[in-house]
Amino acid sequence: MQKCFKIQMIFLILFIWAGFTLTGCDQITRRLDPEKETKPESEEVRAVSVVTVATQKVTLTTELPGRTAPFRMAEIRPQVNGLILKRQFTEGANVTAGQVLYQIDPAPFQAALDNAEAALARAKANLAATRLRAERYETLLADNAVSRQSYDDAAAALTQVEADIAAWKATVKSARINLAYTRITAPISGRIGRSNVTEGAIVTAYQPLPLATIQQLDPIFVDVPQSTIELLRMKDSRDHAGEKDLNQVKILMEDGTAYPQDGTLQFSDVTVDPTTGSVIIRAVVPNPENRLLPGMFVRAQIMEGVDEHAILIPQQGVSRDAKGNPFALVVDENNRAAFRGLVLDRAIGDQWLVSSGITPGEKLIVEGLLMLRPGMAVAATPFDALSSQETPDASSQKKRDKGAL
Incomplete structure (x- = not known):
């Protein structure tokens, strides 16, 4: 027992001696180099670009798909039985009302x-x-x-x-x-399609198959289906808009290009399609050059009204959480990132129309969002949209020019 006690005492003495030795070395090091005093690490400040949120006047529109339809259409049918002696028109040409199309014997x-x-x-x-x-x-x-x-x-x-x-x-x-x-004439003016009969054909009065079809293309209809919910919302917006000329309709072609002439909203159907729950909205569009043909797929931008105090923010400044809810980060009065949950209405160009969640005057962070979290210190600079849209080729060219200088 005495031997074990002696061994434990020896280890305790060695441990105390080693502690004093290390403490003395550290004090000597501090005396030799006083600048090596431990300093608290400074907080990292993230550089971000911001835009100041402001209200503006925005014209609200709804873009819906639609199909073109002829303004007037007439199916040509014989009113007597007989033999077709001559066809007196060119297929695909424009005809006038009263022009002779077919001659029956x-x-x-x-x-x-x-x-x-x-x-x-x-x-x-x-x-x-x-x-x-x-x-x-x-x-x-x-x-x-x-x-x-x-x-x-x-x-x-x-x-x-x-x-x-x-x-x-x-x-x-x-x-x-x-x-x-026996002289079959055109009842309306317009463009006539292909002929379903030739000379020598026997026709009967009021037969099911039309001889040809004439369609008036200038102006032309654009029929747009819209759900009843959206229709009621649009009517409510138009009732509270207090603006004139809300019947103007802009047309986009199939390739996305804008049609040069605007149409006019004519009416909305009074019957709801039970299979789709939608109604037809009809617009009249000028078509002097016959660029729009019946049955074409187009998109119609219908004006809903004007919001005098709309808030638009860049889409790149909006993120979404794991549940898909939109949010944004702003710079608070302490120059720190702050979280803002958003309620978005719709996209207008490259911006979001915000219903709630952000107020005018706040500084929205649009660049430097990578790994940025609420509460982090930030250094905000105004967002330069032109420099952010610069293409990689242009940037590399500028770098080469600087290198050459």
């Missing part, structure tokens, strides 16, 4: 007209003699020179001839109309 209809006119002339020829006989019998009846039956027969014959004349007049008129129907 008029021979049988001309013959029917001639026959009706001859019968009418014969009836008119019998009219004079029949009328004189009836008048003569009426005079003789007063003197009892003829029987009452003879007079009644003469009067009835006169009435029959007059009725025949009226019937043949109607027949002549009908034959003349049918003869005119």
Whole structure:
């Protein structure tokens, strides 16, 4: 036991001696180099670029897909049976109202007209003699020179001839109309499509298959489907806008280019499609050069109203958390990053329209967001949009120029 106690005492003495030795070395080192005093590490300041949030007047629009439709359309069908003798138009050309398109063989209809006119002339020829006989019998009846039956027969014959004349007049008129129907004319002006029949084809009156179709393309309709929820919201915005000229509609072509002329909002349908829950909004668009053709896919920008105090912020200054909720970082009065949860309305160009979450006058951080967390110290500088949009090729060219100098 005594031996173990002695060994423990020896180790304790050695440990105390080593401690004093190290302390003395550290004091000697501090005396020789007093600048090696331990200093607290300074906090890192992150450089960021900011934009000052401000309100501005913004015209609110809704962009919806749609299809073009002809302003007027007429399907050409024959009104009499017959043989097509000639087609008198060029497919795809513009035609005017009243222009002859097809000629049906008029021979049988001309013959029917001639026959009706001859019968009418014969009836008119019998009219004079029949009328004189009836008048003569009426005079003789007063003197009892003829029987009452003879007079009644003469009067009835006169009435029959007059009725025949009226019937043949109607027949002549009908034959003349049918003869005119052999010249099939354009009911409206517009562009005519391809012909479904050729010369020598037999056609029937009011057949299901049209001979051709004429479409008026200037102006042209743009039909846009919109959900009833969005329609009610748009109507509410337009009612509170207090602005005129809200019926203006801008058209974007299929490739995204803007159509040179604006349209006018005409009406919204009163029937909701039960399968889609949407209604059709129709706009009238000028089309003097026929750039818009029926059935084309376009996008229509419909004006909702004007927000006098809208807040727009760059999209690059908005991030999203793990749940997809948008947020932004701003510089507070202590030059530290602060968190702001946002409620976004819509995208307008390269900016977000903010409903709530940020106030005018705050400095929104748009650059230097990588690894930046709320509470970190920042050094803010104004955001330069032009320098941020500089292409890599331009930047490398500037570096080469500086190197050459």
